[in-house]
Amino acid sequence: MGEQGVNERVPGRDALRGARRVVVKIGSALLTNDGRGLDETAIGDWVDQIAELHRRGIEVVLVSSGAVAAGMVRLGWQVRPSAVHELQAAAAVGQNGLTECYEGHFARHGLLTAQVLLTHDDLSNRKRYLNARSALRTLVGLGVVPVINENDTVVTDEIRFGDNDTLGALVANLLEADALVILTDQEGLFDADPRHSASAQLIHEGHADDPSFTAMAGGGGALGRGGMTTKVQAARLAARSGAYTAIASGRQPHVLIRLTEGERLGTLLCPEQAPMAARKRWLAGQLQVRGTLTLDAGAVKVLRDSGSSLLAVGVKAVSGGFVRGDMVVCVDEQGARVAKGLVNYGAEDAVQLMGKPSHRIEAILGYMEAPELIHRDNLVVL
Numbered sequence: 001m002g003e004q005g006v007n008e009r010v011p012g013r014d015a016l017r018g019a020r021r022v023v024v025k026i027g028s029a030l031l032t033n034d035g036r037g038l039d040e041t042a043i044g045d046w047v048d049q050i051a052e053l054h055r056r057g058i059e060v061v062l063v064s065s066g067a068v069a070a071g072m073v074r075l076g077w078q079v080r081p082s083a084v085h086e087l088q089a090a091a092a093v094g095q096n097g098l099t100e101c102y103e104g105h106f107a108r109h110g111l112l113t114a115q116v117l118l119t120h121d122d123l124s125n126r127k128r129y130l131n132a133r134s135a136l137r138t139l140v141g142l143g144v145v146p147v148i149n150e151n152d153t154v155v156t157d158e159i160r161f162g163d164n165d166t167l168g169a170l171v172a173n174l175l176e177a178d179a180l181v182i183l184t185d186q187e188g189l190f191d192a193d194p195r196h197s198a199s200a201q202l203i204h205e206g207h208a209d210d211p212s213f214t215a216m217a218g219g220g221g222a223l224g225r226g227g228m229t230t231k232v233q234a235a236r237l238a239a240r241s242g243a244y245t246a247i248a249s250g251r252q253p254h255v256l257i258r259l260t261e262g263e264r265l266g267t268l269l270c271p272e273q274a275p276m277a278a279r280k281r282w283l284a285g286q287l288q289v290r291g292t293l294t295l296d297a298g299a300v301k302v303l304r305d306s307g308s309s310l311l312a313v314g315v316k317a318v319s320g321g322f323v324r325g326d327m328v329v330c331v332d333e334q335g336a337r338v339a340k341g342l343v344n345y346g347a348e349d350a351v352q353l354m355g356k357p358s359h360r361i362e363a364i365l366g367y368m369e370a371p372e373l374i375h376r377d378n379l380v381v382l
């Protein structure tokens with residue numbers, strides 16, 4: 001971990017500079033100015049930075065905590081309740097304020113926001129996973145900034161993420177983001193909790209999987225939930241799909257701009273594997289194979305040579321009882337494995353579509369989910 005100066009080139013920092021899609025997570029402690037209601041000025045400042053990243057061609061998805069903390073203030077509660085129904089009520093009240101606040105600030109830049117409230121089920125159930133993925137991709141493609149939070153009003157203990165660090169990492173996986181930036185109330189990960197140890201030293205860079213970081217990370221403050229423990233875990237999760245994780249103070253001026261310019265700020269936790277390899281391995285290992293598509297020679301060639309999406313016209317046979325969102329394996333006419341991917345249509349529909357051009361999908365099925373059977377973003381050539 002050497003003591004390089006701020007301007008020295010550090011490989012992981014270069015990767016952050018090249019990031020094109022970034023998930024930014026902002027924690028409760030920071031957003032609510034340590035419990036004193038939503039910190040509108042700070043929120044306005046982060047929004048200004050995100051708008052600037054947008055102008056520079058970087059797509060940003062925001063994961064914002066703060067609903068419970070903001071709701072507590074609105075309801076005049078001093079202490080975070082422990083009863084689930086009270087937490088749900090606080091979240092419902094606070095989420096309103098949160099959405100309003102982001103919408104107003106992004107509107108100053110002519111940017112639209114979209115409120116997306118997710119539960120664990122949305123990301124663990126295959127079909128909902130694919131739906132969440134395509135909804136978020138569509139929003140991002142439209143230039144809208146999704147503002148994501150856990151759907152605290154409906155979640156129960158068994159299905160909750162609990163902390164938004166984990167949610168941020170899963171969203172980074174979902175969108176195959178280049179980086180997850182976790183903004184918090186400390187400068188980054190220290191070798192001990194700086195609230196309790198005055199001599200604690202900041203970790204500048206490291207590997208997301210390094211077990212020594214888990215030992216250094218402690219729990220959170222009164223408002224946040226996970227502390228550094230969940231941030232280190234989140235970095236490990238994000239690394240599975242090749243994302244770098246930066247943990248930095250949201251109070252550093254221009255923190256998001258400086259990080260994406262490669263400045264040595266906060267802690268950077270890097271994936272072990274090259275991002276593309278990690279991303280593909282992650283997708284391939286993600287789900288159980290539920291069916292098989294047999295491709296003609298032309299489809300095999302475009303998948304292998306051009307990295308194209310798979311269209312129904314190139315499919316000669318369909319087997320298995322898969323549904324939309326399932327992982328299927330694509331084989332050539334000799335049965336050799338060519339690719340794996342997440343399919344946009346269930347088996348019954350795929351049987352009707354095979355060999356047919358995409359413009360006929362709607363006429364055949366009465367609806368069109370997507371023009372391709374497997375989108376190239378969801379396809380791994382083996």
Ligand SMILES: Nc1ncnc2c1ncn2[C@@H]1O[C@H](COP(=O)(O)OP(=O)(O)O)[C@@H](O)[C@H]1O
Nearest residue numbers: 027028029184190192193218220221224225227
């Ligand atoms: N090793 C560590 N380095 C830095 N902060 C730590 C460490 N261990 C525990 N923490 C605590 O984690 C807190 C940040 O996490 P948390 O309160 O959950 O905030 P957030 O709402 O931003 O997620 C810090 O205020 C700090 O007290």
Ligand SMILES: N[C@@H](CCC(=O)OP(=O)(O)O)C(=O)O
Nearest residue numbers: 028065066067068164224225
């Ligand atoms: N979904 C919750 C956030 C949970 C939480 O406190 O997360 P964090 O502050 O990121 O540790 C909320 O909006 O209040």
